[in-house]
Amino acid sequence: xxxxxxxxxxxxxxxxxxxxxxxxxxxxxxxxxxxxxxxxxxxxxxxxxxxxxxxxxxxxxxxxxxxxxxxxxxxxxxxxxxxxxxxxxxxxxxxxxxxxxxxxxxxxxxxxxxxxxxxxxxxxxxxxxxxxxxxxxxxxxxxxxxxxxxxxxxxxxxxxxxxxxxxxxxxxxxxxxxxxxxxxxxxxxxxxxxxxxxxxxxxxxxxxxxxxxxxxxxxxxxxxxxxxxxxxxxxxxxxxxxxxxxxxxxxxxxxxxxxxxxxxxxxxxxxxxxxxxxxxxxxxxxxxxxxxxxxxxxxxxxxxxxxxxxxxxxxxxxxxxxxxxxxxxxxxxxxxxxxxxxxxxxxxxxxxxxxxxxxxxxxxxxxxxxxxxxxxxxxxxxxxxxxxxxxxxxxxxxxxxxxxxx
Numbered sequence: 001x002x003x004x005x006x007x008x009x010x011x012x013x014x015x016x017x018x019x020x021x022x023x024x025x026x027x028x029x030x031x032x033x034x035x036x037x038x039x040x041x042x043x044x045x046x047x048x049x050x051x052x053x054x055x056x057x058x059x060x061x062x063x064x065x066x067x068x069x070x071x072x073x074x075x076x077x078x079x080x081x082x083x084x085x086x087x088x089x090x091x092x093x094x095x096x097x098x099x100x101x102x103x104x105x106x107x108x109x110x111x112x113x114x115x116x117x118x119x120x121x122x123x124x125x126x127x128x129x130x131x132x133x134x135x136x137x138x139x140x141x142x143x144x145x146x147x148x149x150x151x152x153x154x155x156x157x158x159x160x161x162x163x164x165x166x167x168x169x170x171x172x173x174x175x176x177x178x179x180x181x182x183x184x185x186x187x188x189x190x191x192x193x194x195x196x197x198x199x200x201x202x203x204x205x206x207x208x209x210x211x212x213x214x215x216x217x218x219x220x221x222x223x224x225x226x227x228x229x230x231x232x233x234x235x236x237x238x239x240x241x242x243x244x245x246x247x248x249x250x251x252x253x254x255x256x257x258x259x260x261x262x263x264x265x266x267x268x269x270x271x272x273x274x275x276x277x278x279x280x281x282x283x284x285x286x287x288x289x290x291x292x293x294x295x296x297x298x299x300x301x302x303x304x305x306x307x308x309x310x311x312x313x314x315x316x317x318x319x320x321x322x323x324x325x326x327x328x329x330x331x332x333x334x335x336x337x338x339x340x341x342x343x344x345x346x347x348x349x350x351x352x353x354x355x356x357x358x359x360x361x362x363x364x365x366x367x368x369x370x371x372x373x374x375x376x377x378x379x380x381x382x383x384x385x386x387x388x389x390x391x392x393x394x395x396x397x398x399x400x401x402x403x404x405x406x
Contacts, residue, residue, distance in 0.1 A: 007180035009037030014117075015057075016110040019047015021159075022126040023093035023167035026052060029091045030060050031326075032176040041081055042066070043110045045097070058187055059218050067211045069109045081097040081109075081334070082116035089179050090114075092126035092169045095137050101149075102140035120182040121151045122174045123241040129165030142369045144223075145391040146246070148229045152178040185395060190231030190400050195325070196224040196272045197264060197278035197310070199239030206289035207300060213360075214366040215279035217241035219331070219390050223275050224249045226394040239278055257281050257307040264310055268324050273401055275356075276311045279366075283307060289381045313348025327404045329397070333359040333366075339374060346376050352404055353377055355397060363387060 013033050017026045026048075033040045041141045042057040042065040054065035066081070082088065090097065094319060097110070106112040114121065123144070132154060145151065153170030170178075198220020202210040217238060219283070224236040225246035234249045237260055245251045252267075257280045268274050281351030283304040293300050311330045318324040328351040332342045335358065357373040359365030364372045364387065371393045375383040378402070385396050 016090040016161035018097040023051035093123035126169035187231035203284035220277035222390040
């Protein structure tokens, strides 16, 4: 039995279909779900019915293909489908559907189901390239990703009207595999304690200035949110950032690297997993001025001293007395010789996994909502992750963590 069948067999899948040209492939998605042993309930939006009919899905699934909140109201409430679902999938997800879901609107059966769903939600965006790249759509993507929605695609390819570019729906096989993966992750960290660090630490020069970096904490917060969604008890140690605390996460705010070191070393004793995603300052001023340094005095000379190495200290303590996390994960933000530098850091720090990314890219690394990384393992293996939302990168990383937990 393959992984897709293992995850989907006996599961109740809601398949939402919205009004894009890619709706013509949705019956194949339904067929693949059925082939894996799932029961499929279909919801069509009004727009979807311009592209594909309810009879097609009813013939495939042997279940009614619902379109309106008002159907069969004497037997079921408008949230019944969400309550009974193991997963809610949307193929395709148009820009309009994503906008309504991000805004919490519930003006038809599909958006009502999405708003009521407490199970995993997986969407396959599909739209013209200009619509996908529009700031509004990208903001909606960020909002929904932060809530735990898994996105599959879009990919580059042929679009409606003879156009091409990013916006083509992921192929049905890839989408169904992602739905199966989302189900397989369901609460697989229940009973585990995960410590995550996030953001960029600050080292004071004087009362108004500090040494810092460009990290916003988005990657670390995505990992914390994903771990909590998978059932973990999550302790998030956050350097200064405007990001909101993810649901179900306990937050510890710190400022400097020494602050973070003290917090993490204490929390790590009872942790199953530590993920050191923060971009900590390696150095700090030897002395901190008590008053603002004035420009009139000319450029100051700032002597630096080394900060404690949190990741190396965790690895050293684990080797010395066996205390600390079963799985230790580090991050390496590089600009040159990315993988070679990452592999050297992995061996030097004594961690189990090291996530390496090239922060010189404009679409990955600091202050953006996407990332492209390589996960290096102490056993010599590596996992290449293509450009994806930071929430999906977080889940792929946690997949590797779960494999290494006792």
